[in-house]
Amino acid sequence: MTDQITTEYDLTKDDFIAFNLFVIESSPTLNKQWLQFLWFPIVAYMIFAIALGQAAHSEYSRSGAYMSFCIVACIWLIYARQYWNWSIRRRLNKLLAGGKNNGTHGIKSITIGPDGVHSSDEQSEAQIKWSAIEKIANSPSATYLFIGALSAVIVPHRAFATDGERMEFVSLAEKYQASNAND
Numbered sequence: 001m002t003d004q005i006t007t008e009y010d011l012t013k014d015d016f017i018a019f020n021l022f023v024i025e026s027s028p029t030l031n032k033q034w035l036q037f038l039w040f041p042i043v044a045y046m047i048f049a050i051a052l053g054q055a056a057h058s059e060y061s062r063s064g065a066y067m068s069f070c071i072v073a074c075i076w077l078i079y080a081r082q083y084w085n086w087s088i089r090r091r092l093n094k095l096l097a098g099g100k101n102n103g104t105h106g107i108k109s110i111t112i113g114p115d116g117v118h119s120s121d122e123q124s125e126a127q128i129k130w131s132a133i134e135k136i137a138n139s140p141s142a143t144y145l146f147i148g149a150l151s152a153v154i155v156p157h158r159a160f161a162t163d164g165e166r167m168e169f170v171s172l173a174e175k176y177q178a179s180n181a182n183d
Contacts, residue, residue: 016096106122110159113176136170
């Protein structure tokens with residue numbers, strides 16, 4: 001194993017959005033909001049269906065109100081996560097379209113070594129000590145070197161020619177991060 005690894009890649013807007021979705025899905029606070037988003041419409045519509053059913057003059061109308069509730073609830077349960085993710089993506093795209101957002105995407109160069117993470121692009125350069133890396137997390141499409149709850153060095157898996165190279169990068173990063181966590 002080498003003591004330093006460098007990789008270059010094009011960080012896209014989609015990578016940035018995927019990172020934000022990963023953070024949202026990993027957040028206990030936002031998971032509570034997701035559950036509220038999921039169940040509130042069902043409860044509200046159930047109350048409406050019960051009230052409508054009680055006001056119905058026939059058993060047939062009452063059954064129709066309850067059946068419509070069941071159908072709408074099932075449709076909502078099937079598509080709610082897709083709607084949630086679509087809504088977040090749409091909002092992130094609007095935020096990204098609102099300015100230059102230098103550093104959020106473009107050609108990046110990342111080097112990890114015993115002293116930390118060196119990140120550079122056309123407009124900036126940063127040296128991050130391993131003690132500043134709070135955690136290292138993997139998603140299906142990227143590895144994140146977190147330096148805060150909402151900030152990370154994003155390294156897409158496509159930055160590596162093989163899965164073995166990616167695993168070597170992650171292993172070395174975890175080794176350095178663990179040995180320098182208390183600095």
